[in-house]
Amino acid sequence: xxxxxxxxxxKTVPATGDRGLLxxxxxxxxxxxxxxxxxxxxxxxxxxxxxELRTGCDLVIEFPLLDELAVVRxxxxxxxxxxxxxxxxxxxxxxxxxxxxxxxxxxxxxxxANMKITVDKETGMIVNVSGGxxxxxxYLAEQMVNKxxxxxxxxxxxxxxxxxxxxxxxxxxxxELCSALSGxxxxxxxxxxxxxxxLKGTTWSWARSVLPSTVGHRP
Amino acid sequence: MVLGKKCIAINxxxxxxxxxxxVTLEYKGLPQPVAYLVGDIGDGDGSRRLYDxxxxxxxxxxxxxxxxxxxxxxVGLFKRLLSVIDSLPGxxxxxxxxxxxxxxxxxxxxxxxxxxxxxxxxxxxxxDELAPHPFYTRGFILHDENQIPDLIERAYRHNNAAxxxxxxxxxxxxxxxxxxxxxxxxxxxxxxxxxxxxxxxxTGIVSALIESGLDTETASIQAARVNxxxxxxxxxxxxxxxxxxxRHIPQALNRVLTEKE
Numbered sequence: 001x002x003x004x005x006x007x008x009x010x011k012t013v014p015a016t017g018d019r020g021l022l023x024x025x026x027x028x029x030x031x032x033x034x035x036x037x038x039x040x041x042x043x044x045x046x047x048x049x050x051x052e053l054r055t056g057c058d059l060v061i062e063f064p065l066l067d068e069l070a071v072v073r074x075x076x077x078x079x080x081x082x083x084x085x086x087x088x089x090x091x092x093x094x095x096x097x098x099x100x101x102x103x104x105x106x107x108x109x110x111x112x113a114n115m116k117i118t119v120d121k122e123t124g125m126i127v128n129v130s131g132g133x134x135x136x137x138x139y140l141a142e143q144m145v146n147k148x149x150x151x152x153x154x155x156x157x158x159x160x161x162x163x164x165x166x167x168x169x170x171x172x173x174x175x176e177l178c179s180a181l182s183g184x185x186x187x188x189x190x191x192x193x194x195x196x197x198x199l200k201g202t203t204w205s206w207a208r209s210v211l212p213s214t215v216g217h218r219p
Numbered sequence: 220m221v222l223g224k225k226c227i228a229i230n231x232x233x234x235x236x237x238x239x240x241x242v243t244l245e246y247k248g249l250p251q252p253v254a255y256l257v258g259d260i261g262d263g264d265g266s267r268r269l270y271d272x273x274x275x276x277x278x279x280x281x282x283x284x285x286x287x288x289x290x291x292x293x294v295g296l297f298k299r300l301l302s303v304i305d306s307l308p309g310x311x312x313x314x315x316x317x318x319x320x321x322x323x324x325x326x327x328x329x330x331x332x333x334x335x336x337x338x339x340x341x342x343x344x345x346x347d348e349l350a351p352h353p354f355y356t357r358g359f360i361l362h363d364e365n366q367i368p369d370l371i372e373r374a375y376r377h378n379n380a381a382x383x384x385x386x387x388x389x390x391x392x393x394x395x396x397x398x399x400x401x402x403x404x405x406x407x408x409x410x411x412x413x414x415x416x417x418x419x420x421x422t423g424i425v426s427a428l429i430e431s432g433l434d435t436e437t438a439s440i441q442a443a444r445v446n447x448x449x450x451x452x453x454x455x456x457x458x459x460x461x462x463x464x465x466r467h468i469p470q471a472l473n474r475v476l477t478e479k480e
């Protein structure tokens with residue numbers, strides 16, 4: 001991914017707007033950088049790169065360009081430095097913003113984009129992972145299936161690709177819904193965005209009212 | 220699946236595809252498939268090695284059907300490999316699923332393929348001329364099964380589909396540039412959607428049936444029936460693992476192909 005940029009040093013292009021893009025070698029670096037920046041309070045979002053930066057299965061981070069120096073310093077200090085920094089000057093693609101939740105008897109199936117995770121509501125066990133076409137999907141499934149939502153590794157920690165990113169979104173929603181269903185917080189910290197945090201403390205009856213449903217979501 | 224001294228679990232992904240193809244070929248009395256495999260946990264290193272190996276060696280073994288599956292999408296390496304495949308004498312039937320279908324569409328070379336096997340979400344991605352990955356399919360292009368004929372038409376309009384499409388889902392659709400040719404919707408098991416690897420088994424079965432000499436449309440219809448029947452025979456729940464379905468493929472083949480013949 002981004003092999004044509006691999007040997008380049010971080011560089012800056014004069015800004016034409018107030019937002020910039022951080023370009024990384026792997027999706028896993030994008031996920032790590034997004035977490036670091038959000039922890040530090042920066043307003044960032046993960047988006048699809050414009051066509052001129054696209055080589056395959058890519059993600060970039062949009063960030064406030066004025067903060068470039070501090071952002072790059074933070075990420076470089078955490079060994080997550082970007083390959084490139086470019087200003088936003090062409091169309092960006094938004095990640096798909098729909099989550100589908102389907103109840104199958106004692107199981108919940110949550111789909112984000114092309115990835116699905118199915119959880120036993122009674123035990124919190126992940127019983128299946130399906131969909132997706134990136135090479136880490138079978139690996140992620142092997143790591144997660146037959147483990148509880150508490151114990152399973154988060155896709156963001158072991159995956160690399162956009163499919164892993166989509167699975168993370170489905171996984172987060174599964175944690176939220178199962179937590180609401182069981183009336184307790186799972187031990188796994190649930191990285192809720194402000195939008196998603198509305199589900200905190202959700203009652204089962206409320207949760208039932210959205211199943212099956214399509215729920216708006218923006219990572 | 221035994222690979223040298225290693226035992227590989229047939230849970231989903233490429234092992235499930237190979238296992239389904241192998242049992243189908245065995246049923247048809249044909250030789251077992253040749254597989255080129257590499258490990259890749261998503262960083263793309265293994266995929267790059269496989270692109271390189273195939274680019275250098277794809278002509279070493281005579282091929283009549285070639286199915287490409289979980290690859291890290293890389294447009295440059297894909298184009299290099301496809302140009303070598305295109306230059307082979309007696310070009311094989313080309314089938315793509317998973318990451319290789321994604322990169323075929325990304326690169327603008329989807330029409331070079333004989334068959335794609337997307338699910339509804341992946342079909343929406345094929346229909347979206349701008350999306351570089353299913354994750355970026357624009358929201359107005361719905362992943363709704365009711366929209367599938369429209370999505371098929373849109374995918375062909377933008378040259379983002381193979382000669383044939385086998386769209387897997389609650390109903391399986393077989394289509395070409397003129398639209399939907401057949402629908403297969405029974406037996407229907409709702410749990411199948413949750414089971415990882417059921418799309419991979421469908422790809423394996425259809426690949427083997429094409430290799431057996433069936434035309435792509437007939438092979439797609441029969442593969443859809445066999446996959447659904449094998450699933451039903453396994454009496455699935457959302458927790459069923461795909462190897463339980465693969466075990467029933469020979470019985471399903473026997474029923475479906477006997478009916479047809």
